[in-house]
Amino acid sequence: MALPTYQDVMLPLLQAASDQETKISDAIERLAQTYQLSEAERTQLLPSGRQTIFANRVSWARTYLSKAGLLATPRRGFIRLTDEGRQLLTTHPPRIDNDTLMQFASFRAFRTRDHDPVDNGGLQPPPILAHATLTPDEILRATHDELEAALAAELLQRIRTGTPAFFEKLIISLLIAMGYGGSVTDVDKALVGKSGDNGIDGVIDQDPLGLDRIYVQAKRYGEDNPVGSGAIRDFFGSLDRVKASKGLFVTTSRFSPSARDTAEHLSKRLVLIDGDKLTRLMIQHNVGCRIQETFYSKAADEEFFE
Structure with a gap:
């Protein structure tokens, strides 16, 4: 219930x-x-x-x-x-x-x-609870989620209208913001150079010492053009040629069920990130967006009043 x-x-x-x-x-x-x-x-x-x-x-x-x-x-x-x-x-x-x-x-x-009403230009006071079933903090969280959903949609649209090179650079920038590969000065070094070279668009260190590497494939597709299982197998073959054990496949669209099933059963570790997850990670790590305003939700300190 x-x-x-x-x-x-x-x-x-x-x-x-x-x-x-x-x-x-x-x-x-x-x-x-x-x-x-x-x-x-x-x-x-x-x-x-x-x-x-x-x-x-x-x-x-x-x-x-x-x-x-x-x-x-x-x-x-x-x-x-x-x-x-x-x-x-x-x-x-x-x-x-x-x-x-x-x-x-x-x-x-x-x-x-x-x-x-005297202090706000004669406007009628808005009700504290605009939604009868939600508490004030639930309203705040729902509003926050709605704002993030709108931001995610805008980010995805901007990525899709950018160049393939920009998309590849964005992926590396996101991975660096997440703690992989070092600093932002390593972005250009992490890019292979020629888009789609051997099916690999970027290589980034998984740890600061470079003991292990993540190979990246980026597909800037439209919403109605999902990544299929064939693209996953091609990427797997590219990883095999460079003797890599793990790879990251990122797309601005989505992965078909067969693509996800293929990635799940291959012998190498493949992580799939679709457009929805990509924009959530960008927002979480402040890549391509910035904090516009901060609100603090505070409550009475019960121990203070004891």
């Missing part, structure tokens, strides 16, 4: 709290049992790896219930039902979500804080 959203768990979390202090970790466990989450669902981590997705969503539910005055946090890691929260439960609501919380003045103030 899909993990419940942070708004889904608002009512169960309020019900899990009591007049006495309740440990938030116990409430999370109780909710996991309520939703009959599998072990995989319970342990699925955020991209940061510091917290599970389910625990994060419960924490956001706690935050918004607290902003509405329905939950109190008497000390670190604990929650307690407030009089307002107890009163709301007596009405037996079928669900509690952001619309429910808007009836409380403290939550309305929280939703509109820092968005005074």
Whole structure:
């Protein structure tokens, strides 16, 4: 089953709290049992790896219930039902979500804080939660992913309209940025010179001492022109002629299933990088792109306030 959203768990979390202090970790466990989450669902981590997705969503539910005055946090890691929260439960609501919380003045103030119409030219304040099923940090990550997808598409288009020589140089620059072959001054040295010479476009040291080498084949193809198994076998033959044990095949398109199957069963180690993976690596290692703006996601330091 899909993990419940942070708004889904608002009512169960309020019900899990009591007049006495309740440990938030116990409430999370109780909710996991309520939703009959599998072990995989319970342990699925955020991209940061510091917290599970389910625990994060419960924490956001706690935050918004607290902003509405329905939950109190008497000390670190604990929650307690407030009089307002107890009163709301007596009405037996079928669900509690952001619309429910808007009836409380403290939550309305929280939703509109820092968005005074007088200070922003009379514009109406945008809602904090534009997506009903996503927490604010999930919205931030989704926006980040969308920006990276757009950047990847732009990078791939620019590579496809460049020259074959530029593409080969880009591959070597990326490998150097990833820690292979030395410094950027080694780029030209790593290129074979004549595109497609013996089926090999570049040679780069795998380690700083040059004890092992990676042979590179680059194919600047269009989206509708996948690399087939024949090109993989040709590259394998080129590696065999230079007595190489491993090679890297990079394309701006994709590899056909038969090409991937061929590479998997050959006696030499061949790594295949298609256009999607290529642009992801470029973004990760800042090749062909640069940081435009940096945002920091911060949280209260609980230890500071103890």
